[in-house]
Amino acid sequence: xxxxxxxxxxxxxxxxxxxxxxxxxxxxxxxxxxxxxxxxxxxxxxxxxxxxxxxxxxxxxxxxxxxxxxxxxxxxxxxxxxxxxxxxxxxxxxxxxxxxxxxxxxxxxxxxxxxxxxxxxxxxxxxxxxxxxxxxxxxxxxxxxxxxxxxxxxxxxxxxxxxxxxxxxxxxxxxxxxxxxxxxxxxxxxxxxxxxxxxxxxxxxxxxxxxxxxxxxxxxxxxxxxxxxxxxxxxxxxxxxxxxxxxxxxxxxxxxxxxxxxxxxxxxxxxxxxxxxxxxxxxxxxxxxxxxxxxxxxxxxxxxxxxxxxxxxxxxxxxxxxxxxxxxxxxxxxxxxxxxxxxxxxxxxxxxxxxxxxxxxxxxxxxxxxxxxxxxxxxxxxx
Numbered sequence: 001x002x003x004x005x006x007x008x009x010x011x012x013x014x015x016x017x018x019x020x021x022x023x024x025x026x027x028x029x030x031x032x033x034x035x036x037x038x039x040x041x042x043x044x045x046x047x048x049x050x051x052x053x054x055x056x057x058x059x060x061x062x063x064x065x066x067x068x069x070x071x072x073x074x075x076x077x078x079x080x081x082x083x084x085x086x087x088x089x090x091x092x093x094x095x096x097x098x099x100x101x102x103x104x105x106x107x108x109x110x111x112x113x114x115x116x117x118x119x120x121x122x123x124x125x126x127x128x129x130x131x132x133x134x135x136x137x138x139x140x141x142x143x144x145x146x147x148x149x150x151x152x153x154x155x156x157x158x159x160x161x162x163x164x165x166x167x168x169x170x171x172x173x174x175x176x177x178x179x180x181x182x183x184x185x186x187x188x189x190x191x192x193x194x195x196x197x198x199x200x201x202x203x204x205x206x207x208x209x210x211x212x213x214x215x216x217x218x219x220x221x222x223x224x225x226x227x228x229x230x231x232x233x234x235x236x237x238x239x240x241x242x243x244x245x246x247x248x249x250x251x252x253x254x255x256x257x258x259x260x261x262x263x264x265x266x267x268x269x270x271x272x273x274x275x276x277x278x279x280x281x282x283x284x285x286x287x288x289x290x291x292x293x294x295x296x297x298x299x300x301x302x303x304x305x306x307x308x309x310x311x312x313x314x315x316x317x318x319x320x321x322x323x324x325x326x327x328x329x330x331x332x333x334x335x336x337x338x339x340x341x342x343x344x345x346x347x348x349x350x351x352x353x354x355x356x357x358x359x360x361x362x363x364x365x366x367x368x369x370x371x372x373x374x375x376x377x378x379x380x381x382x383x
Contacts, residue, residue, distance in 0.1 A: 003373055004383045005354060008347030012381075015354050017369045022360025024282035024298070030072040032288045033258060033265070034222075035280060036112065036247065037073045037273035038081035039065055040321050041088060041096065045335040054092035054338075060331050061096070062103050067330065071281035073273060074110035075100060076148060080189060081271040082114075083318055085153065087338025090119035094139050101143035112146035112181055115172075117154045124154045130168050137172060147180040148224070148269075153192040162198035162208040169212045179221035181247065181269070184209060186227040188314045202227070206236055217241040224249045224269045228314075230257060238263055251310045251317070255299040258284070259292055271317060272306040275324040275361060305355035308348075316343040320352045327353060327368040328361065334375065346379050 001019075004012045042064065047055030065075050077100045078084055078093040088096070097113045104111040117124075117132035124132075129152060140147050149172060159165055173180065187194040197205035213220050222245030225233045230253035237246040248257040248266035257266040273280045279298055286294035309320035319340055326334040334341055353372045362368040376383040 001369065003369055004376075004381070005350040006347045006376070006381055007351075008345060015357075017357050018360065018362070018365040021363050021365060024278050025285075026072055026278070026281040027285040027288065028072045028281075030281065030284045030288060033284050034110075034245065034247070034267040035073050035258075035273065035284050036076040036110075036267075036269040037068050037277055037280070038076040038079040038269065038271045039068060040274055040318060040325060041082045041337060042322075042325075042331045043333075043335050043337045045333050054087060054089045056088075056092060056096065056337070057331070058099060062099060064325065064330050065100055065103060065109070066107060068274075068277050069104070069107055069109035071277040072284070073277055073281060074112065075104065076269050077101070077111055077113040077145065079114045079148065079150070079183075079271075080185065080315075081274060081318060081321065083337050083340065084114060084116065084150070085118055085190065086315065086318070087336065087340055090136070092337075093118070094136075097140055097145060098143045101145040105144060110146075112148050113140045113143065114148045114150045114183070115140050115180075116150040117152040120154045122154075122157070124158055126158055126164060126168070129154045129158060130171060133168065133172055134175065137175065141177055146178065146221070147176055148183050149180050150183045151185045151190070151193050151196055153190065156193050156196055159198060162204075162211075165197050165208055166212060166215070170215060173212075173216040173219040176219055179219050181222050181224055182209075182213065182220060183224045183249075184226060185249070188228060188312070189226055190315060202229075202232065206232075210236070210239060213241060213244060217244060220244050222247050222267065226250065228252050228310075233257060233266065234261075237266060251306045252303070254306070255296055255303065258299075259287070259295060271321060272302070272309065274321050275328070275356065276302055276306075279359070279361070302359050305352065305359055305361075308351055308355055316340070319344040320349065323349050323352055324356050324361065327356070327371050329364055329367055334371075346376070346381070350376070 042060035044055040197208040224247040226249030247269035283298040
């Protein structure tokens with residue numbers, strides 16, 4: 001059986017899909033690294049958009065989180081992978097956090113959830129930004145989830161310099177009940193975050209970021225770095241106070257950053273681990289036994305797929321993530337909150353399918369091939 005895939009150059013390629021699934025053995029629990037997957041949400045395709053702009057299929061969404069926990073991964077909830085700021089509004093995010101946190105407690109899964117300011121109108125003051133953060137902080141802590149302090153578009157818009165970041169984050173860290181994860185999301189993921197930490201100069205921004213941590217090291221569990229710059233992450237990792245983890249958010253260089261070097265390593269909080277959960281869990285379990293070569297042997301072949309999904313404009317990577325969830329059978333449709341399934345071209349999606357199939361990500365390759373063929377046919381491609 002073959003399938004014809006468009007390439008975006010006006011030509012097509014004939015691809016031979018896998019005929020059998022690839023299985024991975026994982027020893028649980030994972031011990032050597034803390035590994036979070038930022039998880040997508042499953043939209044409700046039958047909800048009227050005018051009545052429910054952020055309608056979520058709760059059963060399918062929670063089932064996917066159980067899938068992640070079953071492979072040893074922790075869940076990073078209501079992050080940008082879940083379309084925060086790109087279709088998922090704060091009321092829906094708050095409900096997602098409550099439901100997922102309750103599910104985590106029921107099954108013994110680890111969870112951390114995003115705290116931001118996305119309930120604010122565009123025109124905001126520093127006081128309003130702080131109050132919005134505090135409102136969301138209270139919701140996440142009440143749900144029983146660990147807190148991830150997300151970068152704020154509103155703060156980036158109103159802050160006049162590093163001191164404003166030090167003030168807002170200092171206040172939030174003093175209020176938090178338990179240590180939090182600080183999230184530095186680069187402008188490639190969200191252009192509105194250009195100049196975060198008070199400077200477009202990344203060296204200067206890094207100093208402010210480290211100042212925030214140094215002022216409250218007992219309140220910082222770790223930092224998530226999403227700058228797609230491996231060298232910068234390693235340099236920052238080596239300057240963190242003892243006991244503060246580095247969680248890589250680098251979807252281009254994650255195998256080498258998680259493996260680490262003689263000076264240390266990164267844990268993980270990655271959107272790419274949403275489609276890679278079985279492989280990621282199996283790979284980290286190799287590290288648990290000291291088998292670094294086995295770890296890299298599993299993860300290195302997935303990097304081409306990840307770089308494709310997270311290619312510019314990077315913020316639309318969610319479309320590829322949800323496509324792969326549908327092809328893998330984790331949801332019954334390829335529909336996204338806010339219609340974001342249209343954010344990537346058909347050739348981009350076809351290449352994502354091919355790379356995922358080559359990597360052995362589909363538990364049922366025949367189902368994936370059938371669904372990909374149906375998507376192509378829908379768009380006028382005789383596959």
